[in-house]
Every structure is written in C-alpha cells, then in structure tokens.
Amino acid sequence: MSRQHGLLFTTTGRASRYVISVLIAAPGCPAIRVITRSAPNILDSFPAKLREPPHSIVVADHYEGATFAGAFEGIDYVFHDGLPVHPLEEGMGMSVIDTAKAAGVRHFIMLSVLQPVRIKLPTHKVKLGLEEYLVESRLNYTILQPPHFMQNVDLELALRTRKIPLGYSSDHAQGFVDLVDIAAVVRKILQDPDDHNLARYELVSQNISYKDIAKLVSEAARREIKCDDMTPAEYLATMNSERNIRNEYTEDIVLRILLYYDRWGLVGNSNTLRWLLGREPNSWQSYLKREIRR
Numbered sequence: 001m002s003r004q005h006g007l008l009f010t011t012t013g014r015a016s017r018y019v020i021s022v023l024i025a026a027p028g029c030p031a032i033r034v035i036t037r038s039a040p041n042i043l044d045s046f047p048a049k050l051r052e053p054p055h056s057i058v059v060a061d062h063y064e065g066a067t068f069a070g071a072f073e074g075i076d077y078v079f080h081d082g083l084p085v086h087p088l089e090e091g092m093g094m095s096v097i098d099t100a101k102a103a104g105v106r107h108f109i110m111l112s113v114l115q116p117v118r119i120k121l122p123t124h125k126v127k128l129g130l131e132e133y134l135v136e137s138r139l140n141y142t143i144l145q146p147p148h149f150m151q152n153v154d155l156e157l158a159l160r161t162r163k164i165p166l167g168y169s170s171d172h173a174q175g176f177v178d179l180v181d182i183a184a185v186v187r188k189i190l191q192d193p194d195d196h197n198l199a200r201y202e203l204v205s206q207n208i209s210y211k212d213i214a215k216l217v218s219e220a221a222r223r224e225i226k227c228d229d230m231t232p233a234e235y236l237a238t239m240n241s242e243r244n245i246r247n248e249y250t251e252d253i254v255l256r257i258l259l260y261y262d263r264w265g266l267v268g269n270s271n272t273l274r275w276l277l278g279r280e281p282n283s284w285q286s287y288l289k290r291e292i293r294r
C-alpha cells in the first residue's frame with residue numbers, strides 16, 4: 001500500500017469514515033477517492049486532508065454512467081460499504097462489482113454482515129446474494145462480516161436521557177464490534193491484500209445483552225442508565241415520528257429486523273477478529289473508557 005495506489009470508497013457510511021480516518025493518519029496512506037451523493041455533507045464532515053491531492057471526492061447520485069465509471073479510473077482497491085436498508089442496495093452492489101472488474105481493480109473489500117446465512121433477515125439475504133456475486137466475479141476479494149457496531153448505541157442520547165431506546169428485548173445477547181477495530185483490519189488487508197485474498201472474515205468482538213451494556217454505561221458515566229424496551233411497533237412509531245423511515249420498503253424491513261432480534265439475537269465468535277488484530281478486540285469496557293472520556 002502506498003501513495004501510488006488508489007483506494008475507492010463507494011459510499012460515505014460510518015464504516016468508511018472510520019477506515020478513512022485511520023488510513024489518512026497513518027504513514028503510506030494510498031490516494032483515497034470517495035463517491036458521495038452529497039458534497040456539502042462530505043465537505044463539512046470528512047477529514048480536511050481528504051479535500052487535498054492526492055485524495056479526491058466524486059459527486060455521483062447514480063451507480064452507473066460516465067461519472068460513476070470514471071471514479072474507478074486509476075483505482076487499485078475498492079472498499080464497498082452498502083446502502084443501509086435501501087431498495088437499491090443489491091443493484092448498487094452489483095454495479096460496483098461490475099464496474100470494479102471492468103476497471104481492472106486489484107482487490108475488492110466488501111463490508112457484509114455477520115452470518116448472512118440468516119436469510120430471514122431481508123438485509124442479510126441481500127448481502128448473501130452480493131457475496132455470491134463477488135465470489136463469482138473473478139475479482140480478488142476479502143469479505144468482512146461484522147455484527148452490530150458499538151457506535152449504534154447513541155451514548156450522547158443515553159447520557160442525556162438516561163435511557164437506551166430499543167425495539168427488541170434487552171435481555172438477549174447481541175454481537176458487537178468497534179468500528180475502530182474494523183478500520184484496523186482493513187488497514188492490515190491493504191498492507192498485504194494477497195494474504196487476505198478469497199477470505200470471508202467474521203468480525204465479532206463481544207456478545208453481550210443491552211441490559212449489560214446499560215450497566216457498563218452506568219458505571220462508566222457514574223449515573224444510572226436503563227434500557228427503554230419497546231415493542232417493535234412502538235419503536236417503529238418513534239422512528240416514523242423522527243422521520244427516519246423513508247418508505248414502506250424500509251418500514252417493512254426494519255419491522256422484520258426488530259422481530260428477528262427479539263427472537264434470535266445476532267451473536268458470533270471472536271476468534272477470527274482476535275487473530276486478525278493480533279490482540280484482544282476492543283470490548284464494551286474499553287470502548288466506553290475511550291468514548292466517555294472524550
């Protein structure tokens with residue numbers, strides 16, 4: 001990995017932002033290019049260094065056509081983080097894979113989900129299909145399979161309201177990973193892509209219930225914080241009132257996800273992440289120590 005290499009981020013999601021922050025602060029950062037649909041957002045919120053050569057930002061709100069294909073010119077590596085619960089996620093992912101192949105990309109890193117075989121979850125079913133498409137693309141690839149991001153828990157909201165709102169039971173264990181650890185794994189892959197070619201990695205740090213997370217947040221913040229368990233329908237109503245749901249497709253899928261987590265949870269094994277990092281993955285304790293001290 002060096003400045004001569006081009007690395008393309010296909011969206012501006014949180015995982016991409018963490019990976020960019022880690023790479024840009026490290027020696028030998030490749031030339032980063034980011035595709036965004038909204039320039040003002042990225043100009044305000046991305047690291048200032050990203051706005052200077054050799055890095056670049058391409059504004060494109062379609063996943064085909066000359067502007068989109070042009071973004072792959074001079075690109076060696078792609079980091080693809082899909083759209084969240086979006087009717088275009090599968091088509092966009094396929095288009096990214098096809099365009100990367102046509103552009104002669106050397107290595108494709110796809111952010112998938114933990115255990116995409118859980119196809120009762122519609123979002124996992126989409127990821128499973130995309131994993132198959134990538135595996136059969138003849139591109140060199142590494143697939144990353146994270147569970148819930150620790151960053152999904154809005155700590156600022158929890159400290160202010162003393163509640164962690166949830167649309168499923170806070171008693172079930174769920175798998176978590178810190179986006180900082182995902183960024184560290186991506187850096188390692190870029191340092192030696194051949195070593196990680198044709199791999200699918202489960203990236204789990206810890207399985208823990210939201211009830212136990214609330215206890216850890218309470219200890220770290222020295223104030224009592226509790227889970228606000230709502231039924232899936234009640235939680236959906238709050239999302240709708242905050243205008244977080246764009247359409248009936250999203251509403252239907254969010255409801256199915258909440259029901260699934262309420263029944264099964266989403267847990268996995270941390271051996272692969274520990275091996276990849278060469279250290280213990282960040283736990284909720286270490287994550288809170290870092291985030292609450294900020």
Ligand SMILES: NC(=O)c1ccc[n+]([C@@H]2O[C@H](COP(=O)([O-])OP(=O)(O)OC[C@H]3O[C@@H](n4cnc5c(N)ncnc54)[C@H](OP(=O)(O)O)[C@@H]3O)[C@@H](O)[C@H]2O)c1
Nearest residue numbers: 011012013014037038041082083084112113146147148149
């Ligand atoms: N959240 C988790 O715990 C988790 C765990 C495992 C896997 N994942 C996967 O990670 C991916 C991202 O999820 P997330 O929760 O991390 O989302 P996120 O951080 O909220 O990021 C979503 C990004 O997608 C962009 N976006 C949304 N609609 C778009 C569109 N039509 N065209 C272009 N860009 C669009 C948004 O851009 P703007 O900034 O312009 O709005 C935003 O930057 C999903 O595929 C999800 O399945 C998430």
